[in-house]
Amino acid sequence: MSAAVEDVLRFGPAIVLAVAVAWLVLATRRTSREIGGRAHGFGRSLRQRLARVLFGASIAGAALALGLHAAGSTSRLFEPLAGEASAVRLAGLALAVGGQVLTLAARGSMGRRWRVGVPEKAPDHLVTTGLFGLSRNPVFLGMLAMAAGLAVAVPCLAVVACALAFWIACEVQVRDEERLLERSFGPAYAAYRSAVRRWI
Template sequence: MSGMEIASYLMAVVYVVSFIILSTLLAEEAGRPVWLFGKGREKQTLPALLFRLAFAGAVLWPLWLAAFGNPVKDDPLAAALDGPWFDVLGHLLVVIGAGVALLSQRAMGSSWRIGAAEGEQGAIVDSGPFALSRNPVFVGQALLFIGLFIVLPSLVQAALTLALLIAIRLQVAIEERVLAASLGEPYLVYKSRVRRWLGVSGGTAGEAA
């Protein structure tokens, strides 16, 4: 692995460790558990599994590459995205993504949850990064994984990135239903004002964005 590849991998590991530590601290701040994948009426088994697969792979797959090499012979993605400029672009996305995700997670404070369950959600956070995106943590995670794929291109890393993106899309749909049911009109007003991924909207309450 090159120096840039190692730096990107270490940033991804730092993010995963920081995510776990910060989740623990925010759970103490909230005075309640924040892991909600196994709670509520919504089935979250698939997105939870895909999240775990993606993050475990982000930590373990580069170690496998360094130790044993790519098991996919003549991997077309490895050849197509090889080069120092790809490494620079990918590393930049990894750093930005990790920073956005962690800052957004911290901005949620005692409202931070992992998963969604009726009656378990915290108050709406609509300031800071949440004034520009309803899901800035997921946006940051997506950027991190896309960057890691660009730096370490392979069919396996592409599959891990796809797993994360699918998990995000499934989980966002679940969380929107739970938040609407739990928080009602204030959430619908927020939803009409701020877009799902990035930007503000001039829509009316109840509109999807």
């Protein structure tokens, strides 16, 4: 493996996650300003508490794991689970970047209707066009692609565990959001749900 490839595989995953977290913070603040309220927040149900904890733990854990990986930690938590070739790990990093691009594009399609968590009040319009005409959850799909890609790029126990926790949080969150949209948009959402798949 060349030194350049080694550097990309060492620092790239941490950079990808750092950019995603920074974008999430900025996008949430921007949307909050646009709507004159909070664009983030999880409900008080046990399911929502679980989702919030899993999202937070998976992101914080991945940031720590990828940061330590970039710093060259020799902890057993960062030993590869399988002897993946550099090409496979680079493909994982490419998948993570692709997921990030999908997330940004899908969030852009939602505009001021984008939220983090399940809001108390549904947005004023159901977004069903663009990427949302191909998947009901392209933002989550992009985030899951990013998590999976990072786990392939850094195939160790810590990063894989964070990716699995993030996937569980997404599954919980998507189903809670679906219930909110069904209550809020009734037949329009039912028609959309029957025409477009949850993921792909």
